[in-house]
Amino acid sequence: MDGGLVRGVSWNAQGPALTLTTHDGDARLPLLPGQWLRFEVLSGDGVPARLCLGFTRVEESGQPQHFACPTGQGAERGFQCGACFAKDQMRLMHDFHRSGHAPPGLKAYLAQQHWLYIATFADGTTKVGTASERSKWSRLAEQGALVARYVARAQDGAVVRHLEDAVSTNLPPTQFVRGAAKFAALLHPRPPLHLEQTNKAMADVVREYVAGLALEGFEAVEEQWQRIGFSGAVAIPSRRTAYPQPLDSGRHGIRLDSMLGPTALAGLDGVDGAFLVDLGGLKGHKIRCGDYQTVVPALQESLF
DSSP states (O other): OOEEEEEEEEEETTEEEEEEEETTEEEEEEOOTTOEEEEEEEOBTTBOSSBOOOEEEEOTTSOEEEEOOSSOOBOSBTTBOHHHHHHOSGGGGGTHHHHOOOOHHHHHHHTSOEEEEEEEOTTSOEEEEEEEGGGTTHHHHHHTOSEEEEEEEESSHHHHHHHHHHHHHHSSOBSOOOHHHHHHHHTSOOOHHHHHHHHHHHHHHHHHHHHTSSOOSEEEEEEEOOOOGGGHHHHSOOOOEEOSSOTTSEEEEEEEEEEETTEEEEEETTEEEEEEEEGGGGTTOEEEESSOOOOOOHHHHHTO
16 A cells, blocks of 8 residues: 555554555555554645544435545544535534434434443543443554443444533543643553452442442443553553654654554654654645655753
């Protein structure tokens, strides 16, 4: 694959991949243990700082379908231009449990079983979140959770969001953790046992709380999410430093030793030591694959 517009890092049972929009449509570039990812970020010469990633429509069957931005212009709201933001149907799901308004396809998507989870990140920060049945495992993998548990199974997406709102309003877990905070925490992750205990304690509190709610259409559950082996090294405390170059420009050569969410623990050409790289920084940028290397500043090399 020569490259394309990066939509982000996605996960499935086989592991992570860079999701791209290419001339031939959407594509996935698998990210494998020990793989060298060598690319150039196309910037300048009229290329917007961040490009629109298009929009998603949901078919009547409930299957989401992605469409590339028809004009290929810069992003105005997050990762979308104004026109694509207006067309995007998935954004409507976040208010459906209050408004009841959604296109038929999105209603079909939300009609499937959903899960309420408690996820803990590298510094012990814990959040409550939801996942549909089809993204039950991958949602947590893409979030970059180190430990997580499912605490409730709901009959549909509306019920699970009422649960999520109740938990975040009345208990400590937040609904949102910034990507920059997750990355910073992985520079000095807490010991695995501490994170396991933190997650279990909060999951027990949340499970007991939701079990007492006067809301129908769900049941409390006790089930642990399983992180795959490729994420092991990045999750365990070790000597590492932040990647020395921004990912919105330049040429890069990164050996993928471990990945958690969008974050890689990586090696570089001719440099001993491990670097933490947030591949989420490529989102909205066009890349071209080739025989490229990362230039490491002399001061950075001296750290190793």
